[in-house]
Amino acid sequence: MAQAWRCKGLRWSADGPELAWSGGRRSSLTWGKRVAFAVAEGGARTCVGARGHACPLRATVPGRSTGARCEECARLDRAHSVAADTIADDPRPYHVYLAWFGPGMTKVGITALERGSARLLEQGAICFTWLGAGPLMAARRTEELLRAALRVPDRIPYADKRAVRSALPTSAEERATEVTSLHARAVALPGWPESLTPAPCQPVDHAGVFGLADLPPAVGAVAELVAGGVVSGRLVAAAGPDLHLDTGGEGDGGLGGEGGGGVVVVDTRLMTGWELVPAGGVGGVTVPVREFGERGVGVQDGLF
Template sequence: MSGTDGWVSTGLAWRDGRAVLSAVHGRRTHEREVLPGTEVGWRLGGPRRCIGALLVGRDERTPCPHRAGIAPDGGAVQCPPCQSVDRGLALARDQILDDGRTYRLYLAWFGEGLLKVGLTAEQRGTSRLLEQGALAWTFAARGALPAVRRAELTVSAAGLARERFKVRAKVDHWWEHGDAAHRRAVLTDARARAHELLHGHEVELLPGHPVVDQVGLFGLTGGAPAAYHAVEGLADGAVVAGRLRVPIGRHLLLDRPGGEPPLLLDTRLLTGWTLTPAPGRPPSGLSLVPRARPEAPDTQEALF
């Protein structure tokens, strides 16, 4: 099937606390809420295309004027020209010094030893923390973009938290993440230490902001499935199918019939493919990597 026409996946986003999958056809957009228990099935058509860019001053994504192709199994969802003008990437690369909006500095906990510092536009609410799959988080400060960015760099340079973690490192902590009291204590302490570092900065400190725990929201109270197959690559003609579980950040867990391990799909891999309904068809054409919960270390001393 040619991917030159039809609905092109633009991935998963969180809006008003709901996970939404979206696709575009020209300038038309279709959105579907990710509801646990829903059976889905999509056949992928290529080539995989750039999804365009979010431009400064616009709320709607602008389609790629080049209809450029992108790597079928890569993490990038935009061609280089669209990347160069995308508002979100420009912010991440410090190419926008100030845009007049208010930003919030956050601390996010992804697992033991994985404490992240970042910023998000106040108008986005908590969407960024949901999309990143933060297991727990708190806002630490607010202010104009230049001041919040300086605060982020200060916290990172002090070694209190890092600005980035690889997706695999976050996912591996889904099996074991301690209890809510521990997560709350880590973040509360980290926020207090961050405030000491930010004394004199031109930001409003938020000492009373609650610690928000998202483990239950993501269906991870008992941890991730003991075994699953991670989708590492997609191809033209592949079929993605299964029964949806609760989404985790931008990841989908799909149960398969017959007791096979569920699939874990990073929806960024789905982005850029043309989707056609494939009801009743099993998954096929997927590059899968089996993963399993690590065995607990044997702490019992040997008899001899």
């Protein structure tokens, strides 16, 4: 019987994207690599716990939940989250940034200075620039200032990000236009906290890191994993938590088990909480897929 693995999601390292697994193992991902896994037969998706601790109830969680946590573990996770604005006394310095995900989709956010640009890679930011750095509450006030004065949101839905990745401007200069303009407007605003040090506009482009050059449009995205289901395809791009897999030529499975193939997006957050095994010779995608037609898919030392 093949060894089952529990995925902890997509991680971004200096060498590119990696899938992290329970026990500390990681699988490096390179363009063209075949990514193929099956959900263990008869299994159920269980809560991943919170703050590094296992769920005491091993509660079952819905297949479409990107958090993969039961209600109690989700509450505990939020209680210690800077993103949820539940921590006010974090002594670490923070960056304020502007991140661009596509035309008309720029957000403002904060991230701990020590994390560098990791948060931007995790969100799938195509282009970003720092706005400034300072204590947490000063960073928060600056974030609120931009949201109120410039109507810049602090969240962009992942579905919107995925919809435009294959149709982005071709040059880094064009991709940086919106963050450059917003940066100029932001630093001209009155009312910046004195303890926040402004940063010059220096756009950083991630299109090459994500492999987005000549990316084919996706035909759909995996909606959820199910026991016995298979996901198999050739990796053509990765951004944020998403893998873009070309399922063409992947056996008889096709898209959603109905043939046709094409590029399918897999949000790796949907993989957490499941026991996964190698797909063997089975190809294609046999789990539920949300199609994009309406919007615009020896000793075993690793799963693959």
